[in-house]
Amino acid sequence: MARRSHVQTTINGETVEFLCEPRQSLLEVLRDELHLTGAKEGCNNGNCGACSVILDGRLVNSCLVLGVETEGKSVETIEGLAEPDKLHPIQDAFLENAALQCGICTPGFIMSAKALLDQNPNPTEHEVRYWLAGNLCRCTGYDKIVRAVLDAAAAK
Amino acid sequence: MLENKDYKVIGTRPIRHDGVDKVTGRALYGADFQMAGLLHGRVLRSPHAHAKIISIDTSRAEALPGVKGVVTAKDLPGAEDRIADLGEGAVNLKHLCDNVLASDKVLYKGHAIAAVAATNPHIAEEACTLIDVEYEVLPPVLEVRQAMEPDAPLLHETLKTTSMGETADEPSNVASHIQHKLGDPEKGFAEADVIIEREFVTGTVHQGYIEPHNATAHYNQDGQLTIWCSTQGAFTVREQVAEILQYPISKIKVVPMEIGGGFGGKISVYIKPVAALLAKKTGKPVKVLMNRADVFEGTGPTPASFIRVKMGATKEGKITAAQGYLAFEAGAYPGSPVGPGAMCIFAPYSIENVIIDGYDVVVNKPKTAPYRAPGAPNAAFGSETVLDEIAEKLGIDPLEIRLINGAKEGDRRADGPVHPRIGFIETVEAAKAHPHYTAPNGKKHHGRGVASGYWFNIGLESSVTINVNSDGTINLIEGSTDIGGTRASIAMQAAEVLGIPAESVNPSVVDTNSVGYTAVTGGSRTTYATGYAAYEAAQDVKRQMIARAAKLWEVDEANVQFADGEFSSINGKEEQISFRDLCARFGETGGPVVGSGTVNPGGAGGAYATHVVDVEVDEETGKVDILRYTAVQDAGKAIHPSYVEGQIQGGAVQGIGWALNEEYIYNAEGEMTNASFLDYRMPTCLDLPMIDAVIVEVPNPGHPYGVRGVGEVPIVPPMAAIANAVYDAIGVRMTELPMSPDRLLKAMGKI
Incomplete structure (x- = not known):
């Protein structure tokens, strides 16, 4: 077993330290070391987007980032999105629009939508579809997801 | 027959009970x-x-x-x-x-x-x-027709074909042969003015659940x-x-x-x-x-298949006979869904003379598993394409020919059962009246297609327990795992009985030690059967609470009625108490109230869908784009319309993927060469328009609120609807799935 490295990073605004093997992905670190299981593994090769998180303001597949690469960086995950007493508007919009069925892809879609709305607060339907094409959903046919993101943008 | 009446809770769109957990990442899935x-x-x-x-x-x-x-x-x-x-x-x-x-x-x-x-x-x-x-x-055996050859390598030395109760002497890759026959197909074909016979091939596809x-x-x-x-x-x-x-x-x-996600897998x-x-x-x-x-x-994908369909009709458009031959790849072990395929293939229509043969054949691919209306999409691709061709030959509108032949209550399905009240005709009428169908469709390389589909739905066992809380809420314990919002659709049925809001129900899906036996979340049965059990459990609660009110008022139980969330005494002294207030008085009336309901209902009403699709075909690349999609479906009664629409939309899009791109691609050694999401390539949101889901409600007499299962049938029509639209666009009949760019270019004679 390779020697574990010490990493200090910021997750959802809090300074976090952890030990990880060089081969462990950020997704593994989040899920197995830090017990932040909101990011899901659907493919472990960047195809499905279920593990989407925001790294220094940029949307990434956490399965394609190594844990050690997050040293000194800032990670936003689904667990950090809601306020203690209220949901983020994107989360509300997903509930109002019934934009989830099984829910396994939902954290990834919400993080992806947040990254979109952070940089483009008023996207067109096409822009939403283009941006979310990196996230797979097998249940909904995407209709209600796209509507939820457009609604969240309008609500801002 | 049930009235399609208005309800207080049923038909509304509350936030699902597990929603917050699922949008905050707190919900715990297996891997968590x-x-x-x-x-x-x-x-x-x-x-x-x-x-x-x-x-x-x-x-x-x-x-x-x-x-x-x-x-x-x-x-x-x-x-x-x-x-x-x-x-x-x-x-x-x-x-x-x-x-x-x-x-x-x-x-x-x-x-x-x-x-x-x-x-x-x-x-x-x-x-x-x-x-x-x-x-x-x-040597591997990788294709159903190859596997059926007498000299094909055998997967199982001891497997022998069973056919109509008889087992053959020699081993074979054909595990079983089934046949359904109705009327006199030969005579029926002799009466036809037009007969179309075509062969179809469909690829192996996976459910594609993300988890x-x-x-x-x-x-x-x-x-x-x-x-x-x-x-x-x-x-x-x-x-x-x-x-x-x-x-x-x-x-x-x-x-x-x-x-x-599961979809049968x-x-x-x-x-x-x-x-x-x-x-x-x-x-x-x-x-x-x-x-x-x-x-x-x-894991089990759903089978590749070889299908031959022959249909004959009079010049007025009346189908006189139909014949189906379905050979399904079971994968490594017997058990393909050729049975359901044979049940569904001609089920939208009332046809006097039918013969259907089905073959379950082992090949060197993963043992297949159910996938959303298992078997029916393969079958409908054949039958709905042939019907389209008959309509075209006769110059009849494709929805009109479905109205002429549409199955109704009392008609017999070729495999035996007689239809109870069904809503097929209503789906066709709604599609015909929809602005999509009446919109112009004349551009070059644009085409419009329609197709219908049937799935019988199942009942099976379900159990629900309701623990009533002293504040007028209930804890609903169920055994149906929630894949798409069924906590809500089950809770809403109990809420309707008890006159409480959906939000006053706390549903929990529990382990096998903590609830009565409950069959799988599959067969479009969960809202139907577990919802039925919730209805029965709520009725049990209601009965017990009527007894409590009677005790409180010292009157006969027969003199207590419950309506609009209020218990009241009739015949005698006037008393009234709300559901909530009575809950607070359990202690003085005999202790806690726990209701239970168990069912194994036989009245799962069959579901029908009719889809309309517009496509554009790029003649240079062979790529098909979906321009507009409308999916009409009879839900019986939509308990939570948003999640019914979601099932319709999701099923239609899985069908679009199956139609246009998805397949297991094998090399000669039998290795799947595209075993990743990138290479298998399911639809992304960029590939799709909005999917207009239209709910028709023809109540199912086999359920207290008229519910029909909705999950599966929406995947049945898309493949044929898209093939028919491609034909309308470029004049080429596609008989192989998926209709990927290379197959389209080949069919157009370009490569």
Whole structure:
């Protein structure tokens, strides 16, 4: 077993330290070391987007980032999105629009939508579809997801 | 017949009860389960599509530091060669065992051979590469017609064709032949003015759920086995594991975690018994996860098929006869959904003369599993394309020919059952009146197509318990795992009975020790049957509370009525108490109120759908774009319309993927060459328009609120609807799925 490295990073605004093997992905670190299981593994090769998180303001597949690469960086995950007493508007919009069925892809879609709305607060339907094409959903046919993101943008 | 009346809760769109957990990442799915001292398991899979296992040597793997245990088929007790019904369809237990861990032969690439438990998943994976397996590689059989040839290599030396109750003498890859016959097909074809006969080929496709299979197992020292997993049915997992391990069901507890999609693919067990074997061997809890390639190669997709359809009609458009030949690839072991395919193929129509033959054929591909209306989409691709061609030949509008022949209450399906009240005609009428169908469609390379579909839906056993709280809310305990919002649709039915808001119900999906037997979330049965059980449990609560009110007022129970959330006494002194206030007085009227309901209903009403699609075909690249999509469906009664629309939209889009792109691509050695999401390529949101879901409500007389299952039928029409639209666009009939760019260019004669 390779020697574990010490990493200090910021997750959802809090300074976090952890030990990880060089081969462990950020997704593994989040899920197995830090017990932040909101990011899901659907493919472990960047195809499905279920593990989407925001790294220094940029949307990434956490399965394609190594844990050690997050040293000194800032990670936003689904667990950090809601306020203690209220949901983020994107989360509300997903509930109002019934934009989830099984829910396994939902954290990834919400993080992806947040990254979109952070940089483009008023996207067109096409822009939403283009941006979310990196996230797979097998249940909904995407209709209600796209509507939820457009609604969240309008609500801002 | 039920009135399509208005309800207080049913038909509204409350926020689903598990919604906040699922948008905050707090909901715990199978892979999220953690436990102290957990070991991690990985499965070694066959690199060959067809081979004898000569020997397995696990010693090098066992010697790797961090490895705690290795298991092979030798660790299985060995199940009997008998058939059991363990969910959505019958299973041969010997085959089930061999599919979990191969004993003598591997029958597909990805077939599980051995498994390792280690202190972390990387070590387990590394250890798998140290297991030495010696194979005698055999030629693979990869296609259904090839497998049916008399000289085809045999997968199973002992498998013999059963046909209409008779078993053949010689072994064969054809496991069974079924036939349904109605009337006199020869006479019917003789009466036809136009006869169309076409052959169709469909590819192997996967359910494509985003969450890979997972299982964590632990044996206590007292022999209690607990399995935490994602499944469509905790009770079927318990039954299958009990059979495979030859272990009593009373010693197995299955805890269903949240499930990340199933569509039929999470009924059969794969790694759950393997996790149990590893847990037993190591004495530690063991978590086994599949990766995406394991899911594609090692779990059941839905079959490829060869289908021949012949239909005849008079010049007025009346279908006089229909013939279907369906040969389905079962995969490595018998049990394809050719049966349901044969039940559904002509079921939208009232046809006097029908003959349907179905063949279940083994090939060197993963053992197939149910996938949303299993068998029906393959069948409908053939029948709905041929009907389109007949309509075109006769110059009749394709929806009109469906109205002329549409099945109604009292008509007999070719496989026997007589239709109760059904809503097929209503779906066609709604499609015909929809602005999509009446919109102009004249541009070059644009085309419009329609198709219909049928799925019978199932009932089966469900149990619900309701614990009434002193504040007027209820805790609803159920055994149906929630794949798409069924906590809400079940809770709403109980709420309707008790006159309380949907938000006053706290639904919980619990383990197999904590609720009565409940069959799988499958067959579009959950809102129907478990909803029915919730209705019965709520009726039980109501009856008990009427008794409590009677006690309180010292009147006869017959003199208490319940309406609009209020109990009141009739005949005598005037008393009134709300549901909530009466809940607060349980202590003085006899103690807590717990209601229960169990059902095994026989009245699952069949579901029909009619879809309209506009496509654009790029003649240079062969790519088909979906421009507009409208899906009409009879839901009986939509309990939560948003989630009914969601089922319709999701099913339609899975059908679009099946129609245009999805397939297992094999090389000559029988290796799947596209076992990743990138290469298998399911639809993304950029590939699609909005999907207009139109709900028609023709109440099902077999349910107190008229519910019909809605989950499966929306995947039935899309393939034929799109093929018919492609024909309308470019004048080429596509008879092979998927209609990928290369196949389209070939059909257009461009390559």
